[in-house]
Amino acid sequence: MPERLLCAVSDLSDKTAKICEVDGIEIGVIRHKGDIVAYKNVCPHQGGPVCEGLKMPQVCVELDDQQRTLRQTFNEDELHFVCPWHGWEFKIATGEAVGDPKYKMKRYNVVERGVRSMSKFDQIATEAPALDASxxxxxxxxxxxxxxxxxxxxxxxxxxxxxxxxxxxxxxxxxxxxxxxxxxxxxxxxxxxxxxxxxxxxxxxxxxxxxxxxxx
Incomplete structure (x- = not known):
């Protein structure tokens, strides 16, 4: 599987995703708990630019014995992308939708080569079997x-x-x-x-x- 240059490692942060374009496909790259993760910038829900959304921790709701909300807290150990189109949340660690795990963001393997971030990238071939090109x-x-x-x-x-x-x-x-x-x-x-x-x-x-x- 060929590698493609994504960006300089110095361009990455753990606050927002860096949007890179490779072979016409946008990829969001972000630091997460010491690792570099990269996802296709397309929401599995309805195609929104999911990697450009907010990055926020999991919201935890504490209920009383009558299922009434007492308070909300944030779990900083689990961070999510929030798609700007419809608010769907996806776990940055796995790409799974919080509300329905069968929806999952397309992830690319990333390696660091010196000061550069490279992705093992096979474009559309991972998403659909190839057709005869003629x-x-x-x-x-x-x-x-x-x-x-x-x-x-x-x-x-x-x-x-x-x-x-x-x-x-x-x-x-x-x-x-x-x-x-x-x-x-x-x-x-x-x-x-x-x-x-x-x-x-x-x-x-x-x-x-x-x-x-x-x-x-």
Whole structure:
């Protein structure tokens, strides 16, 4: 597994995460109890920049015999990232969500090389099995997902790159349609895909004014 340079060790603190970009992926790096930990800066809940949130200790609530709150204290031995989007908390030591451990941040192994911090980094390969890199093979897999063995994680990776690439092309080529003139994409498929994309981007409401701006 190849190593990638993250940052100088002197850039790191135990207060806030240093956000580094490697191969187009943001990674939050922070000192924690003498170690250096690194996580992908994407919240497992809905994709927020979790490593840019507050770092705070576990909140402990003391209740009386009728389950009424008596006082709150902080456990400094367990520190959390608090995602700035929805307030989800994740244990810095393990990456697990405090409320639901099945949600877990993507962690990278980190080693120090002199005054530099290096990560053993394999980008998307750890998140989805690789596809045949040829364009024809990818298109065939998309046309026949069941028979090709295309996995959900692979499709998500392809879609995220496709949406980003199309947005960039649209900026430089105003009016560029999303599909070729002759296509068999149904209105239902468009609606379902658009809803999923907006939901993944945490855009529950697509304002009418924005829609009219994009479609004069």
């Amino acid at each position: 364009l024809d093979a990818v298109l065939n897999a998309l046309r026949n997902p069941e028979s090709s063995g295309l996995r959900a994680e692979q499709l998500q990776a392809l879609l995220s790159h496709a949406v980003t690439a199309y947005a960039k092309l649209r900026e430089t080529n105003d009016g560029l349609p999303a599909f070729p003139r002759d296509n068999d994409v149904s209105a239902t498929a468009v609606a379902i895909a658009a809803t999923g994309i907006l939901d993944a981007a945490d855009m529950a409401v697509f304002e009418l004014g924005m829609w009219q701006t994009l479609n004069p």
